[in-house]
Amino acid sequence: MNNAASPSENSPSIARPGELISVIRPAMATEFEVLMPADVDREAPEIALEALEWIRTLEGIFSVYRSDSDISKLNREAAERPVRVDPHLFKIVQQAVAISEATGGAFDITAGPLVDAWGFTNRSGRKPSDEELAAALQAVGYQNLELDADQQTIRFKQPGMRINLGAIGKGYALDQAVAMLVTSxxxxxxxxxxxxxxxxxxxxxPGEPGWPIALSHPIRPQRKLGRVWLQNESLSTSGSGKQFFHYRGQRLGHMIDPRTGWPGGDLLSLTLIAKVAAESDALATGLFVDGIQKATQFVETNQGLGIVGVAEVARSSEVEVVAVAIADERWEPFQESPRDQN
Known part of the structure; x- marks a missing residue:
């Protein structure tokens, strides 16, 4: 399950003036798109297409919905023995474990059993029993991933474990595509x-400070909350604006804290800016779970990061927008929440 916000939920929107060239290919249950100024070299669209095709190749390695993928084989066999995997799968798991360590476990690619227990895998949220929750927690924990860099193998130390790259896979694929475009x-x-x-x-x-990205209201995506300029960096959004249910008066969303087994976070959405997309994807998920206070502390003590958090205002249809570690000239809040400012 992909913990990152889906396009229909609280995704940013991208300005597309008429002078841009667009190259689109479907992959990873969504559409990947490259936008370029119209005056790029004539070979650039073909290079973009090749980069997007490479993303489709990575999907064949990372997809848990394909029985013949490397990750599906890993999930079937790694509790019994070390499994040699594709170098890209090993690398992304290494990156994921490093981010798990940096966030104190708030991000964890083994959290799938918890998402299942809460019913969010099939979008029918429910409170699991104490027994169900305890059983799911037994199968969760990045610390129980054993990686052998020399042999390029991964082993699960606990039975019932599995990994899902939904909250980092798209970012890794984007980083790979970016490298192909830049190298070319x-x-x-x-x-x-x-x-x-x-x-x-x-x-x-020419003369613009990057690319303008409008950030949407987490619940009313037609409303734009502000605009951020992005240049030589990545941006990812996580949130539970649409996938949630109420239990004893408490709003419980689909972003599960892998350490407690319960839905985490105190925001509707969190947008994170980083240097690479695998990092922004994973950190957006982990820091959303941690909540705005810990997220603020994290970005203030780690250079090259910035966040925009969107929180509910009690007994109101309005939201509070908080930007942290983003320069004023790069972030423009929209006072009137216009529909289509870009």
């Missing part, structure tokens, strides 16, 4: 996967 000499472009994971390089137009 493409300097100015924006690439996104379903708009919830975005990487911008260079500028949309």
């Amino acid at each position: 000499g493409v300097e100015n472009f924006l690439i996104h996967g379903g708009q919830s994971s975005i990487v911008a390089r260079g500028s949309r137009r």
Whole structure:
């Protein structure tokens, strides 16, 4: 299950003036798109298409919905023995474990059993029994992943474990595509996967400070809350604006804290800016679960990060928007929440 916000929920929106070239390919249950100024070299669209095709190749390695994928084989066999995996799968799991350690376990690619227990896998949220929750927690914990870099193998130390790359896979794929474009000499472009994971390089137009990204209201996506300029960095949004249910007067969303087994966070959405998309994807998930106070502390003590948090205002249809570690000239809040400012 992908913990990142889906395009229909609280994704940003991307300005598309008429002078842009668009290259689109479906992958990972969404659409990936490369946007480039119209004056790029004539080879650039073909390079973009090749980069998007590579994302489809990675999907064949990372998808838990394909029985013949590397990750499906790993999930079937790794509790019994170390499993040699594709180098890209090993690398992304290494990155995921590093981010789990950095966030104190708030991000965890083994959290799938908890999402199942709460009914969010099939979008029918429910409170699990204490027994169900305890059983799910037994199968969760990045500390129980044993990685052997020399042999490129992964083993699960606990039975019932499995990994799902939904909250980091798109970001990793975008980073791979960006590397292909940059290596081929493409300097100015924006690439996104379903708009919830975005990487911008260079500028949309000469003289502009990057690419403008409008951030949407988590519950009313037609409303825009503000605009951020993105340049040579990535942006990812996580949230539970649509997937939630109420239990004893408490709003419980689909973003589960892997450490407690309960839905976490005190925001409707969290948008995170980082240097690479795998990091922004995973940190957006982990820091959303941690809540705005810990998220603020994290970005203030780690250079190159910024966040925009959106919180409910009690007994009101309005929201509070908080930007942290983003320069004033890069972040413009919309006072009137216009529908289509870009």
